[in-house]
Amino acid sequence: MAELRSSQWYAGDDRNAYIHRAWMRRGVPDSAFTGRPQIAIANTASDLTPCNAHLTEVAQSVKNGIYEAGGIPLELPVVSLGETQVRPTAMLWRNMAAMATEEMLRANPIDGVVLLGGCDKTIPSLLMAAASVDLPAVVVPGGPMLTGTFRGVPLGCGTDVWRLSEEVRAGTLSQEAFVKSESAMIRSRGHCNTMGTASTMALVAEALGTIVPGLAGTPAPDSRLLEAAHNTGRLAVELVAADRRPSSTLTKGSFHNAIVALAAIGGSTNAVVHLLAIAGRAGIELTLDDFDRIGSHVPLLVDLQPAGRFLMEDFHRAGGLLAVLREVRDLLDPDALTVTGRPLVDYLDDAPIWDPEVIRTRKEPLIAEAGIAVLRGSLAPNGALIKPAAASPHLLQHRGRALVFDSIEDFHHRIDDPDLDVDADSIMVLRGCGPKGYPGMPEVANMPLPRKLLEQGVRDMVRICDGRMSGTAYGTVVLHVAPEAAAGGPLALVRTGDIISLDVANRRLDLEVPADELAGRRVDDATAAGFADPKRGWERLYVDHVLQADTGADLDFLTGSSGSAVSRESH
Incomplete structure (x- = not known):
C-alpha cells in the first residue's frame, strides 16, 4: 500500500502531528494513527x-x-x-x-x-x-x-399523492378520504x-x-x-x-x-x-x-x-x-x-427474473422504445425532455393553443378560474421555473389540470415548462426547456394563443410564430417580474453562476475535478 494520505496529518513527532493525533485520540489506541x-x-x-x-x-x-x-x-x-x-x-x-x-x-x-x-x-x-x-x-x-395500503389498494408514494389530489379536485374523491389516506402513505x-x-x-x-x-x-x-x-x-x-x-x-x-x-x-x-x-x-x-x-x-x-x-x-x-x-x-x-x-x-450471469409481471423479458417489454426523448426546435434551441413512458400516447404528436403562466404563483391564482380560456387541446406553458428563474428549477412542470376540465373527465394535457417534474409524477410533460425563460430563451416570448406543435417521434418542439415577429417581441413586465432576483447569500451566488439544464445545472466554477490535495498546511 502506498503512503496513506492521512499520514500527512498524523505521521511524525513535530508539533502539527502532535496536535492532529492528540485532538483525535479521545481513547483510541496508538495503532489508530499508524498505517x-x-x-x-x-x-x-x-x-x-x-x-x-x-x-x-x-x-x-x-x-x-x-x-x-x-x-x-x-x-x-x-x-x-x-x-x-x-x-x-x-x-x-x-x-x-x-x-x-x-x-x-x-x-x-x-x-x-x-x-x-x-x-x-x-x-x-x-x-x-x-x-x-x-x-x-x-x-x-x-x-x-x-x-403501504389504503382500503386494500397499494399506495405509491408521490404518484398516488398526485392522482388522489386530482380526484379530489375532480369531485370523485372526498377530502375526508384523501386526508385519511395520509397515515397509510408512508x-x-x-x-x-x-x-x-x-x-x-x-x-x-x-x-x-x-x-x-x-x-x-x-x-x-x-x-x-x-x-x-x-x-x-x-x-x-x-x-x-x-x-x-x-x-x-x-x-x-x-x-x-x-x-x-x-x-x-x-x-x-x-x-x-x-x-x-x-x-x-x-x-x-x-x-x-x-x-x-x-x-x-x-x-x-x-x-x-x-x-x-x-x-x-x-x-x-x-x-x-x-x-x-x-x-x-x-x-x-x-x-x-x-x-x-x-x-x-x-x-449478470446469475441474475434471473423471479416475477415476469414486474420485470418483463426483452421479448415482452412494457413499452418497446421508452427511453427519455430529447426535443429541439424553435421553442427549445438547446433541448428539452419528455418521458414517453409517462405520457399519453395520443398526445405525443399534438398541436394546440398556448395558455401561458408567468410563474407558479400566477398558475395557482388562475388555474381553477371557471372563465379560464382553456380546453383539452390547449397546451399549458409555465415559465420562470428554470435554474435562474425560480431559482433552483423546482418540480412544478407536471401542472395540475384546470378543475373544469377534470370535471369533464380530462386527465392529461400537454404541459411545457423550464422547470423539472417529480420522478413520481406522470403525464405528457415537456420539461427542462433550455435556455430557460430567465436566461433569454424563447419560452419568455410565448403569448397565450400562440400555436405550439409537439412531435415526439421527430424530436420537435416548435413555436409556430414567424421568426420576424418573434424577433420583434420583448419580455413583458409580468414575465420579468416572475424571475428571481435574490440580493444576497447562496441564492445570489447560485443565480449568478448556475448553468443551464442541458449541461447539468451545476455552478460554472464547480465543473471539473480539483483532486484531494490540500493547498496549504495548517498551523
Whole structure:
C-alpha cells in the first residue's frame, strides 16, 4: 500500500502531528494513527430528511465493516436535503451540498469515503463531490420504503399523492378520504417506493459502478441492507489499498450503462440533469444527445409506478436491477468497471427474473422504445425532455393553443378560474421555473389540470415548462426547456394563443410564430417580474453562476475535478 494520505496529518513527532493525533485520540489506541486507512462515512441522515433518518443505523454497520477490515471509521455529517421539506426546492442546494462535501473530504485526514444517501438530491450531490475530490469512494443507498395500503389498494408514494389530489379536485374523491389516506402513505423507513428520483438515482448509481452490484433497491427495513452496509465498509478499506478511485470507475462506458439502465427501468427525468452534472465533475464529455442516442430505443422492462403498476418492494423481490440489465446485456459497455474492480456485466450471469409481471423479458417489454426523448426546435434551441413512458400516447404528436403562466404563483391564482380560456387541446406553458428563474428549477412542470376540465373527465394535457417534474409524477410533460425563460430563451416570448406543435417521434418542439415577429417581441413586465432576483447569500451566488439544464445545472466554477490535495498546511 502506498503512503496513506492521512499520514500527512498524523505521521511524525513535530508539533502539527502532535496536535492532529492528540485532538483525535479521545481513547483510541496508538495503532489508530499508524498505517490504518481513515475512512469517512459521509452521512446525510437528518430528522428533517425523513427518507434518510435511518442512515444513522446504516452508518453503524458500515463502521463495523471498516473496523473489521483494519480501517478507522469516522462519521462525517454532511448537508442533507429532504425533498418534501425544504423550500423553495431541494435542487437549489444540490450544488451547495456537493461543494460542502467535497471541501470537507479534502480538508480532513481522510483516505477514503463511504457515501450514505437516499432522498433525491443526496446521492447526486455525494457523487458530484466524490468525482471532484477523487478519493476512493463507494455509495450505500438507503433504500425504498415498504408498500403501504389504503382500503386494500397499494399506495405509491408521490404518484398516488398526485392522482388522489386530482380526484379530489375532480369531485370523485372526498377530502375526508384523501386526508385519511395520509397515515397509510408512508409505511416504513426509506425513500419513495415508486420509480421516482430517489429509486432512480440509487439504481443508476449502481449502473455507474459506484455501488456494490445487487445492493441498490434493497428496501430500507430489510436486514440485508445492514449486511451489505457492513460489507461495503470492508470494501472501502480495500479501495484505499488498491487506490481504486472514482476516476477509474466513472468512464464514458459507465455513463453509457447508466443511460441504458435509466431507460430500461423507466427512471426519472431528473436523472438526466444529475448524470450531466456528475459527468461534468468527472471530466466526462456527456450531452443530451447521448441520452437520446443511447437510451431512446431501449425497451421499458419494469412495470412500476408511475409508468406501470408495481412498487419498489416488488421490484426487489422480482430480481432487481441486475435482472433488468441481464435482459439488455448486449446494449451495455462490457468493459465498464464497478467499485469491486470487476466489470458490471460480470454480475449478470446469475441474475434471473423471479416475477415476469414486474420485470418483463426483452421479448415482452412494457413499452418497446421508452427511453427519455430529447426535443429541439424553435421553442427549445438547446433541448428539452419528455418521458414517453409517462405520457399519453395520443398526445405525443399534438398541436394546440398556448395558455401561458408567468410563474407558479400566477398558475395557482388562475388555474381553477371557471372563465379560464382553456380546453383539452390547449397546451399549458409555465415559465420562470428554470435554474435562474425560480431559482433552483423546482418540480412544478407536471401542472395540475384546470378543475373544469377534470370535471369533464380530462386527465392529461400537454404541459411545457423550464422547470423539472417529480420522478413520481406522470403525464405528457415537456420539461427542462433550455435556455430557460430567465436566461433569454424563447419560452419568455410565448403569448397565450400562440400555436405550439409537439412531435415526439421527430424530436420537435416548435413555436409556430414567424421568426420576424418573434424577433420583434420583448419580455413583458409580468414575465420579468416572475424571475428571481435574490440580493444576497447562496441564492445570489447560485443565480449568478448556475448553468443551464442541458449541461447539468451545476455552478460554472464547480465543473471539473480539483483532486484531494490540500493547498496549504495548517498551523
